Amino acid sequence: MQQNEELRLASRPVGEDERAVELSVPDIHCGGCIRAIEKTLGDLPGITHVRVNLTARRVTVRWKEEGDGPPPFLASLEALGYPAHLHQASAESDKDPSLGPLIRALAVAGFGAGNIMFLSVAVWSGAEGTTRDIFHWISAAIALPVLIYSGRIFYVSAWRALRHGQTNMDVPITLGVLLAFGMSLYDTLQHAQHAYFDAATMLLFFLLVGRTLDHVMRARARSAVQGLARLAARGAQVEQTDGQLTYRAVEEIHPGDVLQIQAGQRIPLDGQVLTGSSDLDVSLVTGESAPCAVQPGSALQAGTLNLTGPLRVKVTAGADDSFLAKMVALMEAAEAGRSRYRRLADRASRLYAPVVHLAAALGFLGWMMAAGDLHQAVTIAVAVLIITCPCALGLAVPMVQVMAARRLFEQRVMMKDGAALERLAEIDRVVFDKTGTLTRGELELLEPDKLTPDNLDLAAAMGAMSAHPCSQALAARGTPQDERQRRSFDQVREIPGHGVEAIIGNDRFRLGRADWALEAGTDSLDGLAPDAKAGAVLSCNNRLLEAFSFSDSLRPGARQAVEALKRQGMAVEILSGDRPETASRIAAELGIEEWRSAAKPSDKVDRLAELAGQGQRVLMVGDGLNDAPALATAEVSMAPGSGADVGRNAADLVFLGDSLLAVPAATDLARRAQRLVRQNFALAIGYNALALPFAMLGYVTPLFAAVAMSSSSLLVVANALRLGAADRRLDPVPLEGDALKHHPAGQLEAAE
Amino acid sequence: MNVLFYLIPISLLLGGIALAAFFWSLKSGQYDDLNGAAERILYDEDEPPRG
Numbered sequence: 001m002q003q004n005e006e007l008r009l010a011s012r013p014v015g016e017d018e019r020a021v022e023l024s025v026p027d028i029h030c031g032g033c034i035r036a037i038e039k040t041l042g043d044l045p046g047i048t049h050v051r052v053n054l055t056a057r058r059v060t061v062r063w064k065e066e067g068d069g070p071p072p073f074l075a076s077l078e079a080l081g082y083p084a085h086l087h088q089a090s091a092e093s094d095k096d097p098s099l100g101p102l103i104r105a106l107a108v109a110g111f112g113a114g115n116i117m118f119l120s121v122a123v124w125s126g127a128e129g130t131t132r133d134i135f136h137w138i139s140a141a142i143a144l145p146v147l148i149y150s151g152r153i154f155y156v157s158a159w160r161a162l163r164h165g166q167t168n169m170d171v172p173i174t175l176g177v178l179l180a181f182g183m184s185l186y187d188t189l190q191h192a193q194h195a196y197f198d199a200a201t202m203l204l205f206f207l208l209v210g211r212t213l214d215h216v217m218r219a220r221a222r223s224a225v226q227g228l229a230r231l232a233a234r235g236a237q238v239e240q241t242d243g244q245l246t247y248r249a250v251e252e253i254h255p256g257d258v259l260q261i262q263a264g265q266r267i268p269l270d271g272q273v274l275t276g277s278s279d280l281d282v283s284l285v286t287g288e289s290a291p292c293a294v295q296p297g298s299a300l301q302a303g304t305l306n307l308t309g310p311l312r313v314k315v316t317a318g319a320d321d322s323f324l325a326k327m328v329a330l331m332e333a334a335e336a337g338r339s340r341y342r343r344l345a346d347r348a349s350r351l352y353a354p355v356v357h358l359a360a361a362l363g364f365l366g367w368m369m370a371a372g373d374l375h376q377a378v379t380i381a382v383a384v385l386i387i388t389c390p391c392a393l394g395l396a397v398p399m400v401q402v403m404a405a406r407r408l409f410e411q412r413v414m415m416k417d418g419a420a421l422e423r424l425a426e427i428d429r430v431v432f433d434k435t436g437t438l439t440r441g442e443l444e445l446l447e448p449d450k451l452t453p454d455n456l457d458l459a460a461a462m463g464a465m466s467a468h469p470c471s472q473a474l475a476a477r478g479t480p481q482d483e484r485q486r487r488s489f490d491q492v493r494e495i496p497g498h499g500v501e502a503i504i505g506n507d508r509f510r511l512g513r514a515d516w517a518l519e520a521g522t523d524s525l526d527g528l529a530p531d532a533k534a535g536a537v538l539s540c541n542n543r544l545l546e547a548f549s550f551s552d553s554l555r556p557g558a559r560q561a562v563e564a565l566k567r568q569g570m571a572v573e574i575l576s577g578d579r580p581e582t583a584s585r586i587a588a589e590l591g592i593e594e595w596r597s598a599a600k601p602s603d604k605v606d607r608l609a610e611l612a613g614q615g616q617r618v619l620m621v622g623d624g625l626n627d628a629p630a631l632a633t634a635e636v637s638m639a640p641g642s643g644a645d646v647g648r649n650a651a652d653l654v655f656l657g658d659s660l661l662a663v664p665a666a667t668d669l670a671r672r673a674q675r676l677v678r679q680n681f682a683l684a685i686g687y688n689a690l691a692l693p694f695a696m697l698g699y700v701t702p703l704f705a706a707v708a709m710s711s712s713s714l715l716v717v718a719n720a721l722r723l724g725a726a727d728r729r730l731d732p733v734p735l736e737g738d739a740l741k742h743h744p745a746g747q748l749e750a751a752e
Numbered sequence: 753m754n755v756l757f758y759l760i761p762i763s764l765l766l767g768g769i770a771l772a773a774f775f776w777s778l779k780s781g782q783y784d785d786l787n788g789a790a791e792r793i794l795y796d797e798d799e800p801p802r803g
Binding site: 030031034035039052053054055056100103104107108111114115118119131134138142 | 760764767768771791
C-alpha cells in the first residue's frame with residue numbers, strides 16, 4: 001500500500017493512462033540479467049514496456065494505470081534476485097546536456113579531418129599548379145565550417161580564460177587553429193605549396209577525443225552513483241485530525257504532525273514517540289551496531305530503521321531542520337574547507353601554455369630579425385603552435401582514466417571523477433569506519449560452542465519469529481530440528497522493545513533483554529557479564545537459562561583487505577562511533593593498532609583534519625549518515641553501495657560488491673594508473689621537446705606535422721591501454737563469490 | 753583530371769550522409785546503452801526501445 005503510493009510519487013505519466021518509472025538495479029551485470037528481467041516483468045499483467053539499460057544498471061518500466069495501483073514489479077524483481085531501488089525523480093535530468101554537443105563536435109571534426117587529409121595526401125604526393133590550388137580551396141571550404149562548429153568548445157573556454165587575465169590549454173589551441181587557418185587561406189590565395197588546413201582540423205579532432213573520453217567517464221560513474229538512490233523513506237502515513245491516514249511526501253510533513261510507522265520502515269523525520277515501543281536499528285545514523293529500544297517519550301532521529309513494533313510518532317523537526325539537514329550542513333562546511341585538489345592535467349597546462357606561447361613568440365621574433373620576412377616568421381610561429389599543441393597531452397590523462405574507470409567498474413567500484421583517481425594514488429593512510437564498513441552491521445553470536453546445545457536450539461527457534469538482529473543471529477545458528485521445536489510452541493508473541501515470549505505447556509520462555517526476561521526472577525542481573533547485559537538472555541519462568549553475547553560480523557574480505565593495504569605500505573586506522581568494547585574487539589581481530597571509538601560526526605572530521613595537518617593523505621572508508629561529513633573532509637573517500645544516500649553522495653568512490661577487497665584493488669589500480677599517466681606525460685613532453693627545434697628551424701611541413709601529431713597521440717593511447725593488459729595478467733582481486741551470486745541466465749533456462 | 757570534379761563532391765556527399773546518419777543514431781538514443789546492445793544481439797525476442 002505504502003509502496004504503491006511511493007511508486008506513484010516517483011513515476012511520471014506518459015501518454016494516455018500510462019505511467020513510467022525508473023528503477024536502479026545495481027545487480028544487473030550481464031545479458032542474462034537483461035533477459036530475465038525483461039521477460040519476467042514483461043509477462044506481468046498491466047506492464048506495457050520494460051527496458052533494461054545495462055550500462056546505467058537501470059530498468060524503465062511502463063504500466064497501464066488501472067484501479068489497484070502499479071503491478072508488483074518491485075516484488076518480482078526482488079524474487080528474481082535483483083533488489084531494486086526507486087531512481088530519484090530529481091535525478092531525472094542526469095542525461096548529460098554537454099555530452100551531446102561534444103560528440104557532435106567530435107564527429108564533425110573527424111569528418112573534416114578525414115576529408116581534408118585525403119586531399120592533402122594528393123597534394124603531398126605531388127599535385128601541382130591549378131589542381132593543388134583547387135584542392136586547397138576545397139580543403140578551406142571544408143575546414144571553415146568544421147573549425148567554426150567543432151572549435152566553439154575551445155574558443156569559448158579560451159575566451160573565458162583570457163577575459164579573466166589567465167591562460168589555459170585552450171588558448172594556444174585557439175590561437176594555433178585560427179592562425180593556421182588564416183595563414184593557409186592567405187597561402188592558398190598566393191598559390192603557395194603548403195597549407196595547414198589538415199593540421200588545424202586534425203588538432204581539433206584529437207583534442208576532442210580527449211575531451212569526450214574525459215567527459216564520458218565522469219558522467220557515467222556519476223550517474224551510476226546517483227542511480228543508487230535507495231527506497232528510503234520518501235514519505236509516511238500521516239494521521240489527520242479526523243483520524244484518517246494519508247500518505248504524504250516528506251516535504252509535505254510538518255513539525256507537529258503525527259506519523260504511524262510500521263515495523264520495517266525507516267523513520268523519515270526527527271520525532272518523538274507518542275505510543276508504542278520497538279527496537280531501532282541506528283547503525284546508519286550513529287554507527288552503533290546494537291539495536292536500541294524506544295518507548296513513549298524517546299526521541300527518534302531521521303534515517304533510523306524501526307525493527308520490531310509499530311510506533312506513533314510526533315514530528316519535531318521538518319525536513320530542512322532534521323538531523324539529516326545538520327549532517328548536510330556539516331558536510332558543506334567540510335567541503336568548503338577541503339583544500340581543492342588541482343588535477344594533474346590542469347597543473348601541466350598552467351606550465352605548458354606559457355611555454356608554448358613563449359616558444360612561438362621567440363620563433364616569430366627570431367625569424368623576423370634573421371630574415372625580416374613577415375610571412376616566413378608567421379609561418380614558423382604557426383608551425384610551433386601546431387606541432388606543440390597538446391594533442392598527446394590532452395589524451396594522456398583521460399585515456400588512462402577511462403581505462404582505469406573501466407577496470408574499476410569491472411570490479412564493481414564506481415568512481416565519480418578522474419581527480420579522485422589521482423588523489424587515491426597518493427594515499428598513505430586508510431581510515432575505516434566500523435559499523436557497516438569493516439563489519440556488515442549484522443550481529444553474529446559469540447562463542448556458540450560454549451553454550452548448551454538445547455538452549456541454543458530453543459533460542460534459535462524463538463529467534464526465527466522476530467526481526468530483531470539478535471534474534472536473526474540466533475536463528476542463523478539453528479539446526480533443522482528447530483522446525484519440530486517451533487511447532488511445539490503453544491503460543492509465541494513478540495513484545496516490541498523487550499523480546500520474544502513462548503509458552504510450552506506450563507513453562508514460559510522468554511528471549512530478550514535481561515531486565516525483562518528475568519523480571520522479578522530469582523536470578524539477579526548483577527551476575528551477568530557486561531556483554532550479556534547488552535546482548536540477550538533466555539529464561540524459563542524468569543530463571544536464567546543462558547546468556548548470549550553478540551558482535552558485529554566482519555564484512556567479507558576485511559582481513560585480507562587490511563593485510564593488502566598494509567602490504568601496499570599504508571597505515572590503517574579505525575574511527576568508529578560505536579562503543580569502545582566493540583571497536584577494540586574488531587581492531588584486535590583485524591590486527592589494526594590504531595582505533596578510536598565513540599566518535600561523533602564532528603570528532604571524525606576533527607581527527608581527519610588533524611591527520612591532514614600532519615601531512616598525511618587519508619582515504620576515508622565509511623558508510624553511514626554519521627560518516628558523511630568525514631567522507632567529505634578526507635582527501636579521498638569510499639563508501640559501500642549499501643550505505644546511506646548522503647554518505648554515498650559524499651564519497652568519491654562507491655563499491656557495489658560485498659567484499660572490502662575493493663579498497664586495496666582500487667588503491668592498487670590508482671597507483672598503476674598514476675604511473676601510466678606520468679609515463680604518458682613524459683612521452684608527450686618528450687615529443688614536444690623533440691619537435692620544437694624542427695618547428696623553430698622551419699622544417700615542419702604539413703606532412704611532417706600530420707605524422708608527428710598522430711604518432712605521438714597513438715603512442716600515448718597505446719601506453720594507456722597497457723593498464724588493461726597488466727590487469728588481465730595479474731588479476732589481483734578475485735571477487736569472493738560475489739560475481740557468482742546470480743545465475744539469472746541459468747535460472748531462466750530452468751524456468752523455460 | 754575532370755573526373756575529380758565529380759568524384760570529390762560525391763565523396764563529400766557520401767561522407768556527409770554518413771555524418772547525418774551518425775547524428776540521427778545519436779539522437780535516437782542508440783548509444784545510450786552500449787553494453788546492453790552488445791548483449792541483446794544474442795536474443796531473438798528483443799524489442800526496440802520506446803521513447
